Amino acid sequence: MNLQQMRYFVTVARLGNVTEAAKALHIAQPPLSRQIKQLEQELGVELFDRSGRRLHLTETGHLLLHRAEEILNLTDRTMCELSxxxxxxxxxxxxxxxxxxxxxxxxxxxxxxxxxxxxxxxxxxxxxxxxxxxxxxxxxxxxxxxxxxxxxxxxxxxxxxPERLALVYDAAVFPQLHGDYELPVGRLQGLPLLCHRRYKELMEQAAQKNGIQAQFFCLSDDSNSLIAWAKAGLGLAVIPESAEAIAQREGLACIRFADRSLMTTxxxxxxxxxxxxxxxxxxxxxxxxxxxxxxx
Missing domain, CATH: 3.40.190.10 (Periplasmic binding protein-like II)
Structure with missing residues (x-):
């Protein structure tokens, strides 16, 4: 497997279509298809599921895409540093x-x-x-x-x-919060929280200090997913205030915590x-x- 094959594979994987990838790479489609098949034969694995109209990566394909992107990024960076x-x-x-x-x-x-x-x-x-x-x-x-x-x-x-933590939510689902600028932690009682794992312990400590128990409907490592769940009305997403603008573009309401200990850096x-x-x-x-x- 060489760098050219990696670039070909990454382009096909990103576009999900050999014809579109060939155009992007400025080569003919048959040679590109042969390169991908040759790569699969060399590795002894199937990288794509070809059952549909578009190509989808297999589990092995996802792994190779992850590694190939790292290798190509490092290669490009090294060449740039040398010159x-x-x-x-x-x-x-x-x-x-x-x-x-x-x-x-x-x-x-x-x-x-x-x-x-x-x-x-x-x-x-x-x-x-x-x-x-x-x-x-x-x-x-x-x-x-x-x-x-x-x-x-x-x-x-x-x-x-440091940034304060805030909540974003669908105001139609949680109208009792709408209009408030800051939210006391005690008012979280009974409300479903969509929380990044990083803030879980912090939220639990603040809830305990206020005599309530935090109710986590979803814990995740992906803030975008939490905002999407909030947009679906599934709960209130705990985010840094720098992400408020993202949530507002999604039509969500935002409210900051009154407790100034709820901070992230x-x-x-x-x-x-x-x-x-x-x-x-x-x-x-x-x-x-x-x-x-x-x-x-």
Whole structure:
């Protein structure tokens, strides 16, 4: 299996159609089909379910897609580092970010960085904190914005300002909350919570302090799924306030907790022991300058 085969496979997997993939790769369809079949024969596995009109990955196919994307990202990053400008004025910066930060914090940060480094391009991976940290450890990405805590022996970090937790919900399903700006924790009694596992212990402690028991209808590692469940009227999603804008675009109501102990903190992190290209070092230096300027 070579890098060209990996690129062919990833393109077919993403598009789910050999004809569309061939057009995207600017090659004829028959050679592409042969390459995919040859790859399956070399590996001794079936990568696609061909029973429908579109191609769907098998379980083995999903595993290979996951690994192939990591390998290709690392390859692209390495080639860029070898040929990049020594001053870090050009190159590719590989970033990983949790969903809420990817939509709210990161675009503003990149827009400011672009003013000083307009020729740098980006590779962006979005996922939950554990997944992003895994990619950072492997060197697939160079910088990440994740929720704390992280292993301080392995990573350096720049902490972002703490955020209050909030609830998002369908106001038609929970009209008793609508119109309030802040919600006392005691009013959660009997209400179904859709909660990220990271905040479960924090919510339990706050509920106990207020003499009630938190009722978790769903625990998940994916904030987007929790917001989708809230939109379906299944409960109240516990999210950081930076994600409120996402929920509001979905037509959901938002309310913050009155209890100021319900906070979460994110950070920009990078691996201590990895080699950092000039572009990465420039970005790391830029981070505190940017956030200090925002405070003024």
């Amino acid at each position: 990049s400008n020594e001053l870090g004025q050009e190159g590719i910066l590989s970033l990983g970010v949790v969903t809420s930060m990817g939509l709210m914090v990161l675009p503003q940060l990149i827009a400011a960085f672009k003013e000083d480094y307009p020729k740098i391009t980006y590779r962006l991976l979005i996922g939950e904190t554990l997944r992003v940290i895994e990619l950072l450890e492997k060197g697939i990405i160079e910088i990440a914005i994740v929720h704390l805590p992280v292993d301080e022996d392995s990573f350096e970090s720049y902490k972002l300002p 994110a950070a920009v992190v990078w691996a201590r022991k990895h080699y950092h290209a000039p572009t990465t070092r420039n970005f790391i230096s830029f981070i505190p300058q940017y956030f200090e300027q925002k405070k003024k």
